[in-house]
Amino acid sequence: MLVNEASLQTFEMVVFSTVFSLVLGxxxxxxxxxxxxxxxxxxxxxxxxVLTRIVNALRSFPFIILMIxxxxxxxxxxxxxxxxxxxxxxxxxxxxxxxxxxxxxxxKEVDAGVVQAARAMGSSIMQIIWKVLIPESMHALIDGIxxxxxxxxxxxxxxxxxxxxxxxxxxxxxxxxxxxxxIMAIAVVVILVLVEIIQFIxxxxxxxxxxxx
Amino acid sequence: xxxxxxxxxxTYKTGRSTPxxxxxxDISLTVPSNGIFGIIGKSGAGKSTLVRLISLLEPPDSGTVxxxxxxxxxxxxxxxxxxxxxxxxxxxNFNLFSSRTAGQNIAYPLEICGTPRQEIDARVRELxxxxxxxxxxxxxxxxxxxGQKQRIAIARALANRPDILFCDxxxxxxxxxxxxxxxxxxxxxxxxxxLTVVMITxxxxxxxxxxxxxAVVHNGCVIEQGTVNDIFLHPAxxxxxxxxxxxxxxxxxxxxxGSIVRWSEGGGKYTLRFVNKxxxxxxxxxxxxxxxxxxxxxxxxxxxxxxxxxGTLITDITGSPDEVEHALAYLKSEGVLVEEDV
Numbered sequence: 001m002l003v004n005e006a007s008l009q010t011f012e013m014v015v016f017s018t019v020f021s022l023v024l025g026x027x028x029x030x031x032x033x034x035x036x037x038x039x040x041x042x043x044x045x046x047x048x049x050v051l052t053r054i055v056n057a058l059r060s061f062p063f064i065i066l067m068i069x070x071x072x073x074x075x076x077x078x079x080x081x082x083x084x085x086x087x088x089x090x091x092x093x094x095x096x097x098x099x100x101x102x103x104x105x106x107x108k109e110v111d112a113g114v115v116q117a118a119r120a121m122g123s124s125i126m127q128i129i130w131k132v133l134i135p136e137s138m139h140a141l142i143d144g145i146x147x148x149x150x151x152x153x154x155x156x157x158x159x160x161x162x163x164x165x166x167x168x169x170x171x172x173x174x175x176x177x178x179x180x181x182x183i184m185a186i187a188v189v190v191i192l193v194l195v196e197i198i199q200f201i202x203x204x205x206x207x208x209x210x211x212x213x
Numbered sequence: 214x215x216x217x218x219x220x221x222x223x224t225y226k227t228g229r230s231t232p233x234x235x236x237x238x239d240i241s242l243t244v245p246s247n248g249i250f251g252i253i254g255k256s257g258a259g260k261s262t263l264v265r266l267i268s269l270l271e272p273p274d275s276g277t278v279x280x281x282x283x284x285x286x287x288x289x290x291x292x293x294x295x296x297x298x299x300x301x302x303x304x305x306n307f308n309l310f311s312s313r314t315a316g317q318n319i320a321y322p323l324e325i326c327g328t329p330r331q332e333i334d335a336r337v338r339e340l341x342x343x344x345x346x347x348x349x350x351x352x353x354x355x356x357x358x359x360g361q362k363q364r365i366a367i368a369r370a371l372a373n374r375p376d377i378l379f380c381d382x383x384x385x386x387x388x389x390x391x392x393x394x395x396x397x398x399x400x401x402x403x404x405x406x407x408l409t410v411v412m413i414t415x416x417x418x419x420x421x422x423x424x425x426x427x428a429v430v431h432n433g434c435v436i437e438q439g440t441v442n443d444i445f446l447h448p449a450x451x452x453x454x455x456x457x458x459x460x461x462x463x464x465x466x467x468x469x470x471g472s473i474v475r476w477s478e479g480g481g482k483y484t485l486r487f488v489n490k491x492x493x494x495x496x497x498x499x500x501x502x503x504x505x506x507x508x509x510x511x512x513x514x515x516x517x518x519x520x521x522x523x524g525t526l527i528t529d530i531t532g533s534p535d536e537v538e539h540a541l542a543y544l545k546s547e548g549v550l551v552e553e554d555v
Contacts, residue, residue: 117308120270121322122298132327135312213311213353
């Protein structure tokens with residue numbers, strides 16, 4: 001009963017924060033790739049430097065501290081700073097720069113010659129992004145998104161420590177504070193299974209994309 | 214489409230500590246319409262930069278590029294994109310999209326112009342026929358051989374009916390046999406589609422087998438240019454001579470008429486070159502009958518150009534100085550090109 005509820009909460013946190021971190025991180029990652037002064041298709045050195053600094057700053061924050069800092073933002077967006085919904089805000093913001101870097105490096109893996117060919121054929125910047133960079137790096141993108149989801153499962157468990165709900169919360173409040181090790185064990189096993197399932201699906205999709213080429 | 218380059222300059226600043234690279238220095242060239250123009254140079258000679266400038270992938274630092282009298286090097290934004298869509302380009306590494314099948318690769322340039330689906334399908338089928346790969350439409354790129362990849366790349370380059378085709382080291386990653394067939398294909402489509410083809414290469418074989426005009430690039434400058442025949446017959450610069458010396462024998466020619474075969478070390482004061490019909494005439498023995506000289510052949514061979522054959526004999530001609538002089542004059546009057554080693 002407790003475990004079911006907590007699993008649903010974890011699921012909710014992970015799904016929504018994955019979606020939101022992608023919404024924030026995808027454009028950021030694309031911009032980081034295209035504006036790169038060395039390899040970008042539309043080099044913008046100043047923009048690149050600014051974005052890089054922001055991404056690095058956000059990534060260097062320990063998650064627990066970022067969450068506390070973002071409590072006021074959660075209050076503005078979802079009206080509260082505790083509970084599952086409130087945790088989605090810092091989770092998404094913490095994962096977004098990670099997603100941005102992952103997308104940047106996936107897109108940069110695309111062979112420069114192929115991009116040059118696309119440019120020579122008269123592709124616009126948008127066409128290069130959507131018709132060349134993204135499809136060509138699809139397997140790396142899928143791997144990156146899988147990694148993001150798994151990281152978010154870990155983060156969401158940590159979020160439990162400060163009242164976020166979910167499996168992490170369950171493990172700490174019942175397992176640790178009330179001395180019920182079996183609940184802690186169950187919570188850990190459920191997280192483990194979740195990670196295995198996500199990794200399995202991610203690897204399968206990535207393989208399928210890679211084997212079609 | 215005639216391409217006129219005048220006074221092109223391009224310098225790359227690589228970093229603060231490393232010196233700038235002056236890749237293209239004051240290059241002026243005219244590529245006449247409807248032919249195959251070769252640009253040959255060693256790696257690092259500046260030919261890749263040159264093709265990037267001519268194909269509008271990069272603007273020059275100074276100088277102009279004209280397509281049929283229209284200035285194109287200063288195009289930007291949409292005008293540049295529209296112009297690029299009427300340029301075909303193929304590369305050493307093929308640069309095909311691995312996420313697309315062969316047919317979808319050919320469709321790409323049509324897709325980005327917003328061509329209707331049905332039209333794309335018909336055109337893709339037509340192009341696959343032209344490059345002889347009709348049965349590989351749905352093949353993933355990774356399943357194609359090097360030659361097939363380059364054929365698909367050619368089909369893709371031709372999709373939007375360009376008036377110019379740039380080939381950037383297009384055959385350098387291919388074996389001699391495949392190179393031959395790709396060159397034949399390029400010659401065929403050039404003739405069929407009234408294309409202006411510019412071939413960048415470091416292989417003299419490519420120039421010999423496909424081009425009618427050639428420019429030799431070295432250290433960012435054009436050091437020699439002319440018809441392929443002229444360059445083969447009268448190479449002026451050392452770089453050009455080196456290219457000719459390294460010419461690989463023709464892959465399909467019988468071995469006895471490949472490149473020059475030398476059967477005696479040393480000797481060989483005179484290099485005689487026989488063009489076309491002369492290769493069939495007994496000029497040398499007539500010379501020996503007419504004058505008091507003897508000749509001794511040290512080396513010889515035949516080279517094929519697209520429209521010509523050149524026979525080369527390295528000989529010694531002995532006799533009294535007067536007679537030798539008369540004999541040489543006779544050879545020249547018969548159309549033999551005589552070079553004397555001093």
